[in-house]
Amino acid sequence: RLEEFLKKEVDLELSTLPDFEDRVIDVSEVEQLMNSINAIPAPCAPVINPQAPSAATGTSLRVCWGLFSDDTVECYQLCYKPVSNERHSDEQAEHTLKVKETYCTITDLLPNTQYEFWVSALNASGISPPSERAVYVTAPSPPTIKNKKIRSCENAALVCWESRDINPVDSYTVEL
Secondary structure: OHHHHHHOOOOOOOOOOOOOOOOOOOOHHHHHHHHHHHOOOOOOOOEEOOOOOOOEOOOOEEEEEEOOOOOOOOEEEEEEEEOOOOOOHHHOOOEEEEEOOOEEEEOOOOOOOEEEEEEEEEEOOEEOOOOOOEEEEOOOOOOEEOHHHOEEOOOOEEOOEEOOOOOOOOOOOOOO
């Protein structure tokens, strides 16, 4: 049967001619609606956290922040500069980092120094206003013990040291 079927000529001609009109469909309203649905707003300002007790070493600081809204965020822009009491504090070098997470550890800082931090959130629509500024402080450098001035007797010891920090240190802890 297959052989007989293959020998037959098949006529693929349509019995009626299709009658199509040239129509132009206006989809501008639909396109505008779709664009408004897909557009995301620029994020709100992040909230920077105060310094945590264990967030500092002599040369590094861990800075954390968060968002109070469900904004879409692609990355954050963390800015910082050393705090200065001089009149020309605006001329201090400002540093900017792009960060994906809501925290960042900044290294290569000066010991016992205050730094001012602020952060902004970014997405495809734009950048948020900056957060409030927060001041963080690096830990002081360990003091240098003056070995030549150490004195001891049966019930006491005298240990002298000097600080290598420019800014004053609040207190020292001596451990035996």
